[in-house]
Amino acid sequence: MQTTIETDIKQVETMNKQISKKAIDAIISELTEGCQIFAPVVQDGIKLYKQIESPEQINWGHGNCHRSLKELFFPITEPVFSFRQTRKGIQIETPGNHNKKRVVIGARPCDCNALSITDKVFKWDYEDELYLSFRENTLIIGVSCIQPEPFCFCTALNLSPFDETGSDILLTETGKGIYHANIITEKGVALFERFKEHFTEASPDQSARKDAMLKDIVSKMPAPFPMQDIKTWLDKNFDHPVWEEIALGCIGCGTCTYLCPTCHCFDITDESRGYAGERLRNWDSCAFGHFTQMPAHQPRPLQWQRFRQRVMHKFKYYIDRFSRLACVGCGRCRSLCPAGKDTVEVIQTLQKQIDLAETGPKTNKKG
C-alpha cells in the first residue's frame, strides 16, 4: 500500500497580531474565572502542564514539559465510569468533568501538533467522547520554540519549531515581552474577538523578524529525513534481521511510550471495594510483555518484536491508517531512555539499510 505522509492541515486563514506579555497575563487573569487554565509549571524539579490560578505560576522558560500535552486530554488514569451495586441493580455513573471550558497556555508546537495526530485515532470510525469532549472544550495557546532543546528533531520530520498545527493561537516571542500572535482556528478567533483590545496589528518588521528567527533556528537543526523512503522500506522489511540488532539494549520499560505525545495505547481495568467501584482507563505501553499476553498465546514474546512494533507503528502503520507520521520529534524518548536508545539513531540505521539494499547485496525480503 502506498500512502503519502501528510504534514500539515491548514485551517482558516491565519491572522497576524501582536500582544505584550502584560496583556497575556491580563487575559489569563480574566480567563481564570469560568475557565480552567493549564500551563507549564515547575514543581519538584520537573516541569508539567498543571492547572494554575494566576499567571505568575506559569513557567515561560524554553524547556518542554517532561510529560506531553496529551495527558490533559487523555489522562494517565481516568475513570470511565463508576458503578454501584444497589438493591435495584447496578447503577452506572459517567464522569461529569468533561464539559468544563479549559485553556492551555504555553504548549510547545510539537505537543500541539501531536494532538492533531492522536485526534485521528480517537475520531476513527467510533468517536471517543472522553477524549473528544476534552478536545472540544479546550482552547490551546501554543508558544513557538525559539530555543530548541538538545534532543529535538522536529525539523528532521518536516515539522517546524513554529508549527501552527494543533494550536488555536500561536505565540512567538519576537522581542522582550512582545509576542507575535497567529490566530489560527475559529476557537482562536473567538478568543481574539473577546480580548480584542489587548492585541495590536503585527508590524511588518515583527513578522520579518519572526521569519528570520525561524530560518536561523531551522538552519541549525537536523535536515529532513527521507521518511517516505523509510516507509517504503518498512513496507517490505518486517522480517529483516536488522530489527533484532536495532532493539539491542532496550530494557522493556514504558518510558518512551509514556512520554511520547502521540502514543495512545491504553488499558481498561476495574477497581472495586465492597459494593462499588470504578472502571478506569490507564496508559499502557507496547513495550511491556503483558500488553499482548493472552492466556495461551503471546504474539510478541521478545523485546525486539515489541520494539519493532513501536517503530513500525510510528513510521508505517500510522501512515497506512491515518496518513500521518506518529512522531513529532519532541525528543523526549531520546533524552530519557534508560539505555540510551535513540529514535533518530533508529531512523538512521533504517536509512543505512536502504542504502545497503540499493548498493549492496539484496537482503532477504519477505514477498
Add this chain to the structure above:
Amino acid sequence: MKKIKDKPQESEDLLLEKDRLWQPRIVAFLCNWCSYAGADLAGTSRIKYNPQIRIIRVPCSGRVNPLFILRAFIDGADGVLVSGCHPGDCHYSTGNYFARRKFALLKRLIEFCGMDERRIHFSWVSAAEGSKWSQVVNDVVNAVYQAGPFTGFDLPVFSKETEIETPADLCKQGPERFAYSIDLMSRTGKK
C-alpha cells in the same frame, strides 16, 4: 465486587452518623494455633475488649505477607495488628522467626515513609493468654484511636502554606529540562 444477597445496605444516614462517631477500623491477622485460640479463650472466659477489631485467621504469622498489611491500609483500615505464637511455640516450628524479620523490616520501611507508628502493631499471644489478648487489643485500639482516621491515601491538597520543605538536594527546584549547557551533556565524553 460483592454481590448483594440478603444483607440490607447501610443507609446514607447511618453512614453519616457513623462518620460523626468515628471508630477505628483495625484489621488483625491472627495465627490459627496461638493467637486465634487466645482470642477464643478470651471469648469463652467472658473477657471484655474493644470490638473495633476485625480478625482474619491465617495458618501462621509467617503466612502474613507484608502485602496483606499494606493492602489493608489501602482498603481503608486505620490500623493493623499481626499476632502469632511466641518464639519457639510455632506450630510449624520456625514460621514466626521468619515472620519476625519481615515485620521488623516492614515496620521500619513504612515508618520511614511516614506512616504513624501507632497504626501498625505486632504481638505474640499464646493460646493460653486470653487476658493478654484483650490487653493487646485494648492497647492497639487506643493507639489507633489516638492516631485518628487514616487519610494517607486521600489526595493531598497542595497550597503555598502546606508546601513541603525537604532537605536541599532531595527535590531541587530543579533547572528546567535541558537548561544546562550543552557541554555538560549527559553521558558524553568527547572523542
Add this chain to the structure above:
Amino acid sequence: MMDDLKTRLKEMLTSGAIGMVIGYGQKEIYMADGSREYRTCPVFLSRDTEIDRLVWNRHCVQNLVTYLTKEEYKESGKIALMVKPCDLKAIHVLEQEKQIDRKRLFIIGLTCKGVMAEKMGIDEGHLAGKCIKCLDSSGKSSAVCTPDEADIVIETLPDGDMPPKGKDISSDLEGFEKMPSEKRWAFWQNQFLKCLRCYACRSACPMCYCEQCICDMSRPQWIDKSPHLKGNFLFHIVRAFHLTGRCVGCGECERVCPMGIPLMLINQKMIDTVKDLYGYESGKDPEQAPLLSQFKMDDDQSFIK
C-alpha cells in the same frame, strides 16, 4: 591494557568461546543545534570487528548486569560483561538466587574511580552518590576499587580529573529522617503522585527479574494497576520491600526514573536497616543465605508486644 583486552575478546569471539560482549560504547548523536555529541551507552557486540567500540569512562553509569536475566540475551552463548566493582555485587545476588550460571559469564572487571551522577537523562556534574561511600571506604589514596572476582581486570582508570564529589546519599537520608512523619508521608505522596508506572525502575533493576511481576498479576490483584496515588504508593513500597536484603544500591532505579523520584532514598534506608538489624550486606558473598530465608534466635523483637 584496554588494547590487550580487546585483542583477547576478539580472539574469544572468533573462537566461539564467548558469544557476545556486553559493554560500554560510544555513539554519535545528532543534537538540535547541529552539533554531534558522543553518548556512552551499552553496546552488544557479537562480531570481532566491532570490539574497538568498547570504552571505559566516567559516563559508563548503567548497570549492565540487568541484561543477564533478560530473555533476549539468554540465547547468546557465553557473555563477556563489563562490570564495575559495585555491579559485581549484583552478580553475586543473582548467583545467590540461582538466576545466572557463573560459567556462562566472562567478567571483565573494571577498575573504577567513580562514575558521574545522572538523573533524568542529565549529567549532574558530580560523582554519583553511591561512589562517595565506595571511594572513602577503600582507604587508598588513589581511591580505587578493584574487582576481586573478575576473569580479567582492566587496570586502566578512566581519563580525566576527579570530578567534584557531590553529596553522599547518607547525608540526604539523615536529613530526611529528621523530618516529622507527616511531612515524610506528604513528601512521598508528592513524589509518588508523579509516578507514571512506566516501570523503568523495575526494568532497569538487576534484581527485578521475575517473569511475572506481582504488579502485573490479576488473580489476586494485590496492586492496583492504575497509576493513582494508592496504586503507586503500594507499588513502590512493595518494590522496596521485595528489594530489602537484595538491593545492592546501584542506583539504577533513581537514575532511570523519568519523573525524578528519589527512589534510592528508600532503598538506601533499607540497606542501612538490614545492616543495622542483622549485620547483613547483600551481594557480599554469593554463598550466603538470603536475608529473609534465615533467622537468628535473638533477632530484634523489641517492637513486638
Add this chain to the structure above:
Amino acid sequence: MNHLYKPTLMKIEQIKEETSDVKTFRLVFLDPLLKETFQFKAGQFAEISVFGEGEATFCIASSPTWHGFIECSVKRAGKVTQALHQMDVGDTVGFRGPYGNHFPVEEMRKKDLVFVAGGIGLAPLRSLIWNCLYSRDQFGKITILYGARSVADLVYKEELKTWETRHDTYFIKTVDPGGETNDWDGKIGFVPLVMRDLDINPQNAYAIVCGPPVMIKFTVQGLDAMGFSPEKIITTLEMKMKCGLGKCGRCNIGHTYVCKDGPVFSFAEIQAMPAEF
C-alpha cells in the same frame, strides 16, 4: 455523558456447563427495547464485563437468527472469565458490542461449506453454522469437522448430536489420540489428519476454520493442498483486545486492527500480514 466505553446491562438467563472449564452463558438485555431490536452478524464479538473484575472479549456464539438473547461460551482462563464462571443465573453483566466484521454469509450462498473447528474454536462457527442451517436450502453441501483434545473437552455436546443426526449435514467428530473413551464412536486423530480423508470438493466451496493456532496452521496447509484458494479459506483471529474499537492499540497485526478489520479474515488476507500472531 454517554460514551463508547459505557456498557449496557444484561442478565444471565441460563448457564450451561459444556466442559470442566467452559460454560455457555445465555444473556438477555435488561432494556426490553434493546432486547427486541438488538442485531448482530455471525462472527462478530462483544466486550462482556463483570463489574469489579473487568472486561474481556468474547465472540457471540449464538446464531443471529435467534432472537431475544445472545450466547457466549467462556473458557476459564483469566481474571474476568474466572469471575464469569462464578456468576449465577440472574446476575448482571455489562455488554458492549457487537464489534468487528462478520463471516461473508452473502457470498457463501449457493456454495458448499466446510467447517473445521477445534476445541472452543467451535464457538464462532456455531453462530455461523446455525445461521446457515436456518436457511438450509440456500447453501450447498455442509460438512462439519469438529475435534477436541479429549471427549470431555467437546463443547455443545447436544448440538453435536443434532448435527450428526440431521440428514442435510455431514458431521465428523474426532478427538486427539489418547483422548478417547471406551464408548467413543467418533474418529481418533488430529483434526488436520482426519480432514485429509474426508470427501471434500474444493470447487465452489468455502472452508471456515477456527481453533488453536497450531490446528489452524496445519488445517490451512491441508486445505491448500486440497486445492482451496486462499480467498475461500476463512478463519477468525484472536488477539488481546481491551476496547474493541480500534483505539487501545494492542490487537494490530501490521496496520490491520483485528478488532475493526477482523476478527474474520480470509487466508489470503492473513498471508499479506506480517507474521506476528
